Amino acid sequence: MYGKESITTKQGTLTMSTLHSAPTSQQNKGFKNTNQYYGTITKTFHWLTALLIIAVIATGVSAHDMSISDPVSLEWKVRLYSIHKTIGLTIFCTALLRILWALSQPKPAMIGDAPKSQTFLAEVVHYALYISLVLVPLTGWMTHAATEGFAPIKWPFGQDLPFIPNDPELAEHLATAHKFFERVMVASLLLHIAGAVKHHVIDKDATLRRMWFGKTNLSDALFSGHARGAAPALAALVIFAAVGTAAALQPVGKGSIDAPALEEVSSDWRVLEGEIEITVVQFGTEVSGSFADWTAAISFDPAADGDIKGSAEVTVSVGSLTLGSVTGEALAPDMLAATDFPTALVAGDILSADEGYVLEGTITIREQAVPLSLPFNLDINDDIATAKGGVALQRLDFGVGETTDSDTVGLEVGVSINLTATNAEDAG
Ligand code: HEM
Ligand code: HEM
Numbered sequence: 543m544y545g546k547e548s549i550t551t552k553q554g555t556l557t558m559s560t561l562h563s564a565p566t567s568q569q570n571k572g573f574k575n576t577n578q579y580y581g582t583i584t585k586t587f588h589w590l591t592a593l594l595i596i597a598v599i600a601t602g603v604s605a606h607d608m609s610i611s612d613p614v615s616l617e618w619k620v621r622l623y624s625i626h627k628t629i630g631l632t633i634f635c636t637a638l639l640r641i642l643w644a645l646s647q648p649k650p651a652m653i654g655d656a657p658k659s660q661t662f663l664a665e666v667v668h669y670a671l672y673i674s675l676v677l678v679p680l681t682g683w684m685t686h687a688a689t690e691g692f693a694p695i696k697w698p699f700g701q702d703l704p705f706i707p708n709d710p711e712l713a714e715h716l717a718t719a720h721k722f723f724e725r726v727m728v729a730s731l732l733l734h735i736a737g738a739v740k741h742h743v744i745d746k747d748a749t750l751r752r753m754w755f756g757k758t759n760l761s762d763a764l765f766s767g768h769a770r771g772a773a774p775a776l777a778a779l780v781i782f783a784a785v786g787t788a789a790a791l792q793p794v795g796k797g798s799i800d801a802p803a804l805e806e807v808s809s810d811w812r813v814l815e816g817e818i819e820i821t822v823v824q825f826g827t828e829v830s831g832s833f834a835d836w837t838a839a840i841s842f843d844p845a846a847d848g849d850i851k852g853s854a855e856v857t858v859s860v861g862s863l864t865l866g867s868v869t870g871e872a873l874a875p876d877m878l879a880a881t882d883f884p885t886a887l888v889a890g891d892i893l894s895a896d897e898g899y900v901l902e903g904t905i906t907i908r909e910q911a912v913p914l915s916l917p918f919n920l921d922i923n924d925d926i927a928t929a930k931g932g933v934a935l936q937r938l939d940f941g942v943g944e945t946t947d948s949d950t951v952g953l954e955v956g957v958s959i960n961l962t963a964t965n966a967e968d969a970g
Contacts, residue, residue, distance in 0.1 A: 575647040578760050580753055584647065587640040588753060591675065594633045599728070601626035605693075609874065616871075616950050620825065623693030627686055630679040631695060637675035644672070651765040653749045654741060661766055664737055665774035666781075667730045673782050674727035681720040688713035690829045690866040710831060710864045714794035717867075722789040726781065801861030801884055804837050810852075811840040811927065816961025818858060822937075823952030824868065831865030831872070833858050840963060842892055844922065852892040854901055857885050877943050883908045890914060898931075907940040918959065925965040932958035 574581040580588075605622035608615050652661050686695065687703035689710070694701060706712070741749035752758045816838075821830040836859060842852030861880040865872045873880040890903015898919040905914040918931025935955045937943055943951055 575650055577648050578650050578752075578763075578765070579758070580650055581647070582755070583643060585753060585755055587636065587643065591633065591636060591640065594629055594636065595727075595731070598626060598629045598633060599724075601629065602724070609871075616946065619871075620693045624696055627682065627693065628696040630682050631697060631700060633675065634679035634683065637672075637679070640675070641672060650752070653747050653752070653760075653763050653765060654745055655764050655766055656745075662774055662777075663733070666777045667734050667737070669775045669778035670726060670730040670781060671734060673778055674723055674730065677782060677786075678720065678723045678727050681716050681723055685713055685716040685720050685867075688716055690827070693867070710866065711794050713867070714864065715790060715792070718792045718794070719786060719789040722785050723782070726785050801835070801859045801880065804835050804857055804859050804885070807837045807839045807855075807857070809839040809841075811838075811842055811963040811965060813838050813840070813961050813963045814926070816959065816963075818856075819958045819960070820863075820865070821956040821958070822865070822872075823954070825950065829866040829868065831863055831869065833860075833862045834864065835859035835862035838961070838963075842927070844894075844920075849893045850891045851894055851899065854888070854890065854892060854903075856888040858887070860884055860886055860907075876945060879908055888914060888916075890916075899929075901931075905935070908942065910940045912939045916957075916959075926962060927964070928960075928962045930958075930960050932956060 572579070572581050573583050575584055601622045605619050605626055608619040608622065652664065656664075683695075683700065684703060684706050687701070687706040688708060690708060702708075738750050738753075741747050742751075748758055748760055748763050752760065817832050818836055819830055819832045821828055823829075837857050839855045840852065842854075844851055846852070860878050861873060861884060863869060863872060863878070863880070872878055875882065887906040888901070888903065889906075890901045893900050893902055895917060898917060901914065901916040901918065903914055904911045906912075912935075914933065916931055916933045918929045921928045933956075935957055936953055937951070937955050938953060942955075
């Protein structure tokens with residue numbers, strides 16, 4: 543129902559006399575909304591949010607695009623991400639207050655006599671914006687909490703969230719959700735702005751003016767009562783549920799380079815499970831990550847004569863690395879150069895040492911072979927062997943990050959292995 547005769551709003555029916563009796567001097571001066579006007583508090587929330595959204599998107603996109611090939615741009619990347627997260631959390635808190643406020647207020651009737659489909663779309667977009675104001679920063683915050691991030695939030699709290707574990711795979715899912723929800727937000731925003739411009743330029747009505755501060759005269763305005771109620775809110779929720787499901791179904795754990803999977807190798811000892819982890823220090827904070835794809839050919843006989851008890855050859859798909867929030871940067875050409883050098887190789891003999899064993903051989907990264915001595919402990923129970931060990935490498939030995947200074951990314955990179963293998967013949 544719409545037109546000048548009578549309009550229906552959430553708060554009831556406005557009659558023609560209500561609308562036409564509004565004197566020209568009646569202005570939206572109050573703090574609160576009425577059935578026709580937005581109050582100052584709603585307007586302040588609205589335009590403050592608009593400013594913050596521009597800033598958060600600008601910082602998010604430029605931080606994302608900034609390379610770490612030189613220390614200056616890396617420092618900027620970190621600074622921009624910190625600003626991004628801090629503004630984002632401000633938006634989150636503002637949004638919660640804003641939504642509480644909106645719930646306590648009348649919703650001014652829509653201006654104009656647009657077809658029902660248009661007013662419905664406008665309301666779906668309003669709800670999508672409200673939902674995204676919560677979900678986009680929340681998923682960003684959760685991504686940050688699940689990652690050993692390198693760009694802190696500039697708040698004294700909130701680096702961790704109690705219900706979010708530090709988990710690279712979870713972080714990837716959350717980062718995808720952050721990105722997907724952010725795209726819905728931007729699409730809604732473009733429709734929203736297009737609608738506002740249409741009202742102002744084509745319909746020449748007071749829709750935009752009434753959201754702005756100062757005097758607005760609505761005595762001649764035509765109101766539409768369309769699209770109030772739960773349907774547009776439900777439609778917006780369905781959109782977010784669908785996009786959230788799509789985000790959750792995205793594959794993760796592949797690193798940011800689409801590296802082909804390594805072929806299986808034959809091995810006397812078959813690895814059942816294990817992890818090859820690396821740890822770097824960035825801006826004084828440790829960031830750890832691991833490779834999802836690697837193969838190991840291991841021969842080993844603890845009872846063999848002499849010092850040499852076996853040998854191992856481990857091939858690692860460099861592009862399968864996940865390293866906190868800086869996977870892409872770590873795989874970039876000036877760092878591990880995963881596209882040009884897709885595999886790293888560790889090969890050597892297994893020798894018995896005073897304590898446990900040591901793998902003596904070479905490690906090859908970026909086609910630079912460097913001698914390696916990797917001590918490890920071994921527990922063997924019923925043909926199941928668990929090996930744990932670690933070594934520190936110097937990244938410059940492999941030409942990794944030659945232009946990146948040691949304050950930005952530490953020169954030493956810790957490598958640790960933790961794997962369980964079984965004697966393949968026994969395992970069948
Ligand atoms: C240049 C940017 C923007 C323009 C021109 C604009 C314009 C408007 C206008 C004219 C209205 C009133 C609609 C009506 O009377 O029916 C409105 C309402 C609204 N705007 Fe915006 N807006 C902008 C940015 C934003 C941003 C960034 C957000 C949030 C992310 C946002 C969220 C909303 C919401 C949720 C409402 C509905 C308020 C309610 O009735 O509860 N807007 N906007
Ligand atoms: C309304 C608020 C927010 C908006 C609109 C927003 C938007 C964005 C955008 C556009 C990107 C770049 C994504 C890409 O191009 O791939 C991004 C990335 C990111 N944002 Fe936000 N963001 C918001 C809030 C937050 C908050 C509160 C945090 C954390 C406290 C956060 C953390 C991140 C992180 C960690 C990334 C990088 C994700 C990745 O690893 O790809 N964001 N955000």
